[in-house]
Amino acid sequence: MPSVTQLLASEQRIGSVGGEIGVVSASPTVTASAYSAGQTLGVLLTFSGIARAADKSFVLQTVTLQSKAAQTGIPIDLVLFNATPSSSTITDRAAVAIVAADYAKTIARVSLADWTGLGTASFAQALNLGLPIFPVSGTADIYGLLIARAAITPASTSDFTVMLRALRN
Numbered sequence: 015m016p017s018v019t020q021l022l023a024s025e026q027r028i029g030s031v032g033g034e035i036g037v038v039s040a041s042p043t044v045t046a047s048a049y050s051a052g053q054t055l056g057v058l059l060t061f062s063g064i065a066r067a068a069d070k071s072f073v074l075q076t077v078t079l080q081s082k083a084a085q086t087g088i089p090i091d092l093v094l095f096n097a098t099p100s101s102s103t104i105t106d107r108a109a110v111a112i113v114a115a116d117y118a119k120t121i122a123r124v125s126l127a128d129w130t131g132l133g134t135a136s137f138a139q140a141l142n143l144g145l146p147i148f149p150v151s152g153t154a155d156i157y158g159l160l161i162a163r164a165a166i167t168p169a170s171t172s173d174f175t176v177m178l179r180a181l182r183n
Contacts, residue, residue: 037177055166077139
């Protein structure tokens, strides 16, 4: 009779069946004063470890933008990159200036405009995105940039947090 090897449940992988959910966040340092439409909120964000491992794809499902202050109806875009837009100038409270050399690094724009109040705090979400993404080459990371699409005044320098939820491959 042949012998049977049984694998017990553990964290070690031989392979994967089914999905794994990844949740990462980044918080830009912003200026606690008025921003105009088209200005960046903070500088380039790094979403470290959003993929299961280096060079593994994932499907971005949800983006949540949390604010410690009440926000209503102010649209903000999150632009995602699969590499550092190193030829571009990204400065807090300055007009967006992504140059042609960095266009190919842009992988998605997520619009966040539908705010939900939670007393003094609020959040906006983009749900059911289903965006297939590959991370920065050799890493499990992607980059992001918040852009105000209307005038906004953060309550503090640590007012915002961006959270990504993804199905990891």
